[in-house]
Amino acid sequence: xxxxxxxxxxxxxxxxxxxxxxxxxxxxxxxxxxxxxxxxxxxxxxxxxxxxxxxxxxxxxxxxxx
Amino acid sequence: xxxxxxxxxxxxxxxxxxxxxxxxxxxxxxxxxxxxxxxxxxxxxxxxxxxxxxxxxxxxxxxxxxxxxxxxxxxxxxxxxxxxxxxxxxxxxxxxxxxxxxxxxxxxxxxxxxxxxxxxxxxxxxxxxxxxxxxxxxxxxxxxxxxxxxxxxxxxxxxxxxxxxxxxxxxxxxxxxxxxxxxxxxxxxxxxxxxxxxxxxxxxxxxxxxxxxxxxxxxxxxxxxxxxxxxxxxxxxxxxxxxxxxxxxxxxxxxxxx
Numbered sequence: 001x002x003x004x005x006x007x008x009x010x011x012x013x014x015x016x017x018x019x020x021x022x023x024x025x026x027x028x029x030x031x032x033x034x035x036x037x038x039x040x041x042x043x044x045x046x047x048x049x050x051x052x053x054x055x056x057x058x059x060x061x062x063x064x065x066x
Numbered sequence: 067x068x069x070x071x072x073x074x075x076x077x078x079x080x081x082x083x084x085x086x087x088x089x090x091x092x093x094x095x096x097x098x099x100x101x102x103x104x105x106x107x108x109x110x111x112x113x114x115x116x117x118x119x120x121x122x123x124x125x126x127x128x129x130x131x132x133x134x135x136x137x138x139x140x141x142x143x144x145x146x147x148x149x150x151x152x153x154x155x156x157x158x159x160x161x162x163x164x165x166x167x168x169x170x171x172x173x174x175x176x177x178x179x180x181x182x183x184x185x186x187x188x189x190x191x192x193x194x195x196x197x198x199x200x201x202x203x204x205x206x207x208x209x210x211x212x213x214x215x216x217x218x219x220x221x222x223x224x225x226x227x228x229x230x231x232x233x234x235x236x237x238x239x240x241x242x243x244x245x246x247x248x249x250x251x252x253x254x255x256x257x258x259x260x261x262x263x264x265x266x267x268x269x270x271x272x273x274x275x276x277x278x279x280x281x282x283x284x285x286x287x288x289x290x291x292x293x294x295x296x297x298x299x300x301x302x303x304x305x306x307x308x309x310x311x312x313x314x315x316x317x318x319x320x321x322x323x324x
Binding site: 025028029032033036040043046047050053054057060061064 | 110
């Protein structure tokens with residue numbers, strides 16, 4: 001079993017503290033980087049979507065005023 | 067790209083890079099171990115546990131700032147330059163992100179305490195998930211105070227009344243954080259390393275340069291990430307509100323025309 005799979009197995013066993021005490025650093029890092037990557041991608045995607053929506057709203061409001 | 071957009075892009079990029087640095091270098095760098103080696107590799111958790119609390123305080127502070135701003139805007143002698151309800155949304159969203167960081171702080175603390183406090187729990191391999199340590203309890207009370215803020219908000223149907231009451235409550239909620247985070251932990255002994263003496267995060271004699279080189283950038287990174295999340299949540303909610311107002315205006319015009 002590779003380290004990441006073993007990490008997930010321990011998480012499912014509700015033993016994340018075991019990982020903190022051990023030196024399974026690369027497993028912890030790989031999982032944290034995946035979470036970080038997903039979070040940043042989500043934030044960037046949302047940022048782009050909301051900018052588009054705000055621009056559209058602004059145009060619509062200008063039209064309403066016109 | 068104007069100056070404001072550039073500044074916005076700058077802080078987001080800086081936040082993401084600092085968090086990435088704290089994740090990678092925090093786990094891979096060779097570090098002297100805390101507490102005479104008892105903590106082992108788990109001492110690296112300091113880079114993730116401590117920044118959660120700093121981010122919580124900063125976001126609750128932002129929420130407080132918007133609540134005070136809101137109460138000033140409700141002054142009948144002033145002509146508000148922005149909608150008080152928009153400011154209320156900002157106060158609510160900052161508190162929401164603050165609560166997320168508070169939960170993450172409790173979570174990272176619980177996992178760490180399982181290892182770090184095991185020697186004090188009668189030779190067991192791990193200590194309990196929750197040991198009713200005074201600092202743990204203070205952090206939990208802080209979380210409950212802010213959950214009550216959302217409960218209070220949900221009990222008012224009228225938006226301006228909700229905004230006013232929630233803003234006043236928010237001021238008291240933030241005031242409660244001061245004894246919970248800064249005074250009570252210094253007064254009582256407990257298992258937490260800062261119990262009875264306060265935080266050692268900024269004490270050069272207590273924390274080595276190797277730790278500080280990761281901890282401080284990590285703290286700034288998580289705070290900036292929290293501000294980014296708050297900004298996005300506020301913009302989403304404000305856009306939804308503008309959309310709703312526009313729709314109700316159109317419906318009103320349509321019914322008036324017919």
